[in-house]
Amino acid sequence: MAEAMIDQSVVDQNNETAHAALKSDYAALGEQLDRRGVDIDTIKDKVKRFHVAVPSWGVGTGGTRFARFPGAGEPRDIFDKLEDCAVIQQLTRATPTVSLHIPWDKADPRDLNQQAERLGLGFDAMNSNTFSDAADQEKSYKFGSLSHTDAGTRQQAVEHNLECIEIGTAIGSKALTVWIGDGSNFPGQVDMTAQFERYLDAMKQIYADLPEDWRLFTEHKIYEPAFYSTVVQDWGTNYLIAKELGDRAYCLVDLGHHAPNVNIEMIVARLIQFGKLGGFHFNDSKYGDDDLDAGSINPFQLFLVFNELVSAELREAPGFNPAHMLDQSHNVTDPIESLMTSAVEVQRAYAQALIVDRKALAGYQNSNDALMAAQTLKQGYRTDVEPILAMARLEAGGAINPVTAYRKAGYRQKVAEVRPASAAGGGGIV
Numbered sequence: 001m002a003e004a005m006i007d008q009s010v011v012d013q014n015n016e017t018a019h020a021a022l023k024s025d026y027a028a029l030g031e032q033l034d035r036r037g038v039d040i041d042t043i044k045d046k047v048k049r050f051h052v053a054v055p056s057w058g059v060g061t062g063g064t065r066f067a068r069f070p071g072a073g074e075p076r077d078i079f080d081k082l083e084d085c086a087v088i089q090q091l092t093r094a095t096p097t098v099s100l101h102i103p104w105d106k107a108d109p110r111d112l113n114q115q116a117e118r119l120g121l122g123f124d125a126m127n128s129n130t131f132s133d134a135a136d137q138e139k140s141y142k143f144g145s146l147s148h149t150d151a152g153t154r155q156q157a158v159e160h161n162l163e164c165i166e167i168g169t170a171i172g173s174k175a176l177t178v179w180i181g182d183g184s185n186f187p188g189q190v191d192m193t194a195q196f197e198r199y200l201d202a203m204k205q206i207y208a209d210l211p212e213d214w215r216l217f218t219e220h221k222i223y224e225p226a227f228y229s230t231v232v233q234d235w236g237t238n239y240l241i242a243k244e245l246g247d248r249a250y251c252l253v254d255l256g257h258h259a260p261n262v263n264i265e266m267i268v269a270r271l272i273q274f275g276k277l278g279g280f281h282f283n284d285s286k287y288g289d290d291d292l293d294a295g296s297i298n299p300f301q302l303f304l305v306f307n308e309l310v311s312a313e314l315r316e317a318p319g320f321n322p323a324h325m326l327d328q329s330h331n332v333t334d335p336i337e338s339l340m341t342s343a344v345e346v347q348r349a350y351a352q353a354l355i356v357d358r359k360a361l362a363g364y365q366n367s368n369d370a371l372m373a374a375q376t377l378k379q380g381y382r383t384d385v386e387p388i389l390a391m392a393r394l395e396a397g398g399a400i401n402p403v404t405a406y407r408k409a410g411y412r413q414k415v416a417e418v419r420p421a422s423a424a425g426g427g428g429i430v
C-alpha cells in the first residue's frame, strides 16, 4: 500500500461534501448521452484507464529568460519531487508515472526505486540533457552536442544518452526521449547538411544500444535556444530521423514546439498513419514554446488532437501506442495545482473525443456535408464531461475536486516548513 502524502480523511471529507451534486450531475449527463447512443459508464471506464506521466522538472517553479521567482516549499531533490508527484497521483489518479531528467534527477537507482515503491509510483520515459553543461563535464555544449563539429563532444553526448538508458533500465523505464538544443543563430553559421549528418551518426550509436523492449523518441522544435535553425526543426525532419534509425524510433510531438496556428492535429494524423507517432509532451502556448498548462489557451486544439488519437484507437491503427507526458513550466502558479489541472484537461479532451458520434461524422464527411460534419465533431467538444472525470477520480480513490482538497490539506505549507527557499535557476526552463 502506497504511503499517502495527503491525509486521506481530508480527501474523504471533501468528497463527501461534493458527492450528492456529482451523483446528480452524472445521472443527468448519463441520460443526455444515452439519447445520443453513448453509454456513460463505458466512457468513464476508459477515462479511468487513461494516464499521463508527470515530468519531474514540472514540480519545481520554472522561470523565463528574465527571472525566476521561487515558490514556497520547492522540492530540493528528486526524492522531494517524487513526493510532490505522489500528491498529484493521489488526488487525480491520472498520473501513476514520473518522467525523469538526467542529470537533474541523477541518484542511485536503488534509492529511486525505493522512493517510487513507497509512494506507489512508476517511472516513464527518461530524458537526456545535452542542451546545458553539467558542472563536471569536460566539453561544452555551447555550440551543440550530438551534432557538434568536434567528435569528442559528440561522443560525450552519446555517452550521456547511454547512461540515461542504463539508469532507466535499472528503474523500469522503457523509453528514452532525446531533445537537443543544437542548431544555429546566424545564416551561414553551420553547414546544415553536414550538421544533420553528424546528428544522425550520433543517434545511430545511441539506437544501437537501445534495449530490445525500449522505444526511442526524438522531439522536434522549431526554434530556441537556437534562433535561426534547429537540427530537429519540424515533424518532417523528425520523421526522417525515425525512419533512418529503425522500428523502435518514433517521433515525439511537443504541442508547444510549433509555429502559432500550425495544424498540429494533422501532423498527429500523418505520424499515426505512417506508424511513427511515439507520444506527446502536452502543454499549451500562445506565441512560442510558452510551456503553459495543457488546455489553458486553446482547449479546442487539444480536443482536435485527441480526436485523431481516439480515431486511431477505435480503428486499431497498426503500432498505435503513444506515450502521454506533460511538459510544462510553472512560473506563477503552484506547480502541483497546475499539473493536477493539466492532467485533468488531457483526460477531458480524451473524454470529449470519445463521445463524438463517429458513424454520423463519417456519413457527413462522405457526403461532403461540411457544416454537419463540423457540428457533429464539435458536439463532443461542447459537452461538459466534468461529471465523467470527477466520477472516474472518485471511484479510483482520488478527489472530486483535486485543487480544493489539496488546498484544504495544506500540503504546500507543510513542506515549506522543511524545504528552504531555493534560489536556483535550473530545472524548469525547458
Ligand SMILES: [Mn+2]
Binding pocket: 179, 219, 254, 281, 327
Ligand atoms: Mn518537450
